[in-house]
Amino acid sequence: MSIRVLKDKRVLLGVTGGVAAYKAAILASRLTQVGVAVDVVLTEAATRFVAPLTFQAVTQRPVYTDLFELEVDPGSGELSIPHIALAKAADLLLIAPATGNTLAKLAHGIADNLLTNIALATPAPLLIAPAMESDMWAHPATQTNVATLTERGVTVVGPTAGHLASGAEGVGRMSEPAEILEMARVVLGQAGDLEQRRVVVSAGGTREAIDPVRFISNRSSGKMGYALALAARDRGAQVTLVTAPTSLSDPVGLKTVQVESAAQMRDAILAASSDADALVMAAAVSDYRPIEPAHQKIKKGEEGLTLQLSRTPDILAEMARLRELGRGPKIVVGFAAETQDLLVNARDKLQRKRLDLIAANDVSAADAGFSVDTNRVTLLSADGTVDALPLMSKEEVADEIWDRVCRLWETG
Numbered sequence: 339m340s341i342r343v344l345k346d347k348r349v350l351l352g353v354t355g356g357v358a359a360y361k362a363a364i365l366a367s368r369l370t371q372v373g374v375a376v377d378v379v380l381t382e383a384a385t386r387f388v389a390p391l392t393f394q395a396v397t398q399r400p401v402y403t404d405l406f407e408l409e410v411d412p413g414s415g416e417l418s419i420p421h422i423a424l425a426k427a428a429d430l431l432l433i434a435p436a437t438g439n440t441l442a443k444l445a446h447g448i449a450d451n452l453l454t455n456i457a458l459a460t461p462a463p464l465l466i467a468p469a470m471e472s473d474m475w476a477h478p479a480t481q482t483n484v485a486t487l488t489e490r491g492v493t494v495v496g497p498t499a500g501h502l503a504s505g506a507e508g509v510g511r512m513s514e515p516a517e518i519l520e521m522a523r524v525v526l527g528q529a530g531d532l533e534q535r536r537v538v539v540s541a542g543g544t545r546e547a548i549d550p551v552r553f554i555s556n557r558s559s560g561k562m563g564y565a566l567a568l569a570a571r572d573r574g575a576q577v578t579l580v581t582a583p584t585s586l587s588d589p590v591g592l593k594t595v596q597v598e599s600a601a602q603m604r605d606a607i608l609a610a611s612s613d614a615d616a617l618v619m620a621a622a623v624s625d626y627r628p629i630e631p632a633h634q635k636i637k638k639g640e641e642g643l644t645l646q647l648s649r650t651p652d653i654l655a656e657m658a659r660l661r662e663l664g665r666g667p668k669i670v671v672g673f674a675a676e677t678q679d680l681l682v683n684a685r686d687k688l689q690r691k692r693l694d695l696i697a698a699n700d701v702s703a704a705d706a707g708f709s710v711d712t713n714r715v716t717l718l719s720a721d722g723t724v725d726a727l728p729l730m731s732k733e734e735v736a737d738e739i740w741d742r743v744c745r746l747w748e749t750g
């Protein structure tokens with residue numbers, strides 16, 4: 339998986355002494371797998387829970403524990419001080435798990451080990467994932483320390499509720515590595531090229547009720563729309579994701595609005611788009627809905643069943659019209675899901691709906707379109723540019739689309 343915000347990044351992972359330290363090894367492994375250079379710093383207490391060798395093996399890099407150890411530069415032969423070199427090189431300082439003790443030191447600027455020295459010396463943003471017993475978390479001293487850190491611009495993820503090391507249930511579990519990784523993307527992307535931009539993305543296939551238990555829908559998995567929302571978030575945008583039901587979990591670091599029908603999606607998009615910088619409609623919106631959904635479950639009869647359908651609102655066309663009146667999103671992007679005459683149909687939609695850009699998608703191909711993680715799209719712009727992109731991950735397609743939206747903003 340290639341995620342642009344993580345490419346060529348250096349994350350300094352600080353691990354402190356809590357049972358959740360074993361989950362930090364999973365985190366180090368995930369970060370390494372997506373191409374991040376992970377330098378791990380363990381406190382003395384952390385080494386009691388997980389051996390440095392574990393982190394060395396998963397990151398394929400040296401692991402640091404000792405404040406007083408000087409390093410020799412193999413090229414120049416000069417001595418360097420690890421905490422200063424590590425602090426300067428990091429794009430992000432991530433401390434997971436962060437004990438109550440380390441939180442207190444961070445809040446007060448105490449530097450008594452390698453990790454807390456780095457925390458004082460680094461210009462990198464700080465992300466912390468606390469983990470401790472619920473009484474320690476709830477203690478006013480800890481809460482005050484967390485408030486101090488948050489005010490200072492530190493991002494805190496978790497802790498969550500659940501089973502704790504003591505056997506009790508409560509708030510204090512470290513967030514799962516997947517969620518911490520998502521937050522790392524958010525923090526790394528904060529000063530990205532979509533900073534200060536407000537964007538709206540739609541995803542999933544709408545559901546049009548036939549009766550209380552049945553609906554009309556389509557094969558959309560929501561993956562392309564979610565990838566667009568995450569890519570924008572990773573580049574620093576404020577994102578509203580308006581999504582029809584999918585099997586994907588709500589992403590962190592953005593606003594998700596769950597809807598079912600085309601009419602609900604229209605209302606949510608209208609509410610979110612009036613002062614948005616861009617709207618990207620990746621949702622597969624039902625074009626028709628049953629005119630009068632039955633209030634009770636329809637029982638089977640002897641004969642066939644005829645459903646009367648009516649057109650749903652064309653959300654994209656409406657937003658593009660509003661934009662022309664100065665009330666809609668500044669840039670309007672659509673998708674054309676086609677099974678034949680791809681470019682002819684896509685160009686027709688681009689012009690008819692008065693869009694800036696359309697992503698033409700042959701959904702009959704096995705490696706593109708519904709449910710799969712890859713896509714092959716051709717991007718057609720209102721200025722006549724046609725850009726046939728090769729097969730790539732949906733994350734990469736999303737970044738290509740935002741690159742073009744950025745250019746449209748620049749050219750006004």
Ligand code: CTP
Nearest residue numbers: 619620621623650651652653654672673674675
């Ligand atoms: N769309 C929309 N509202 C609808 C239908 C579609 O906003 N009621 C948006 C989709 O999100 C997509 C674009 O319009 O970005 C193209 O959708 P598509 O269904 O492929 O095009 P249609 O205009 O509905 O044309 P057709 O069904 O004839 O292919």
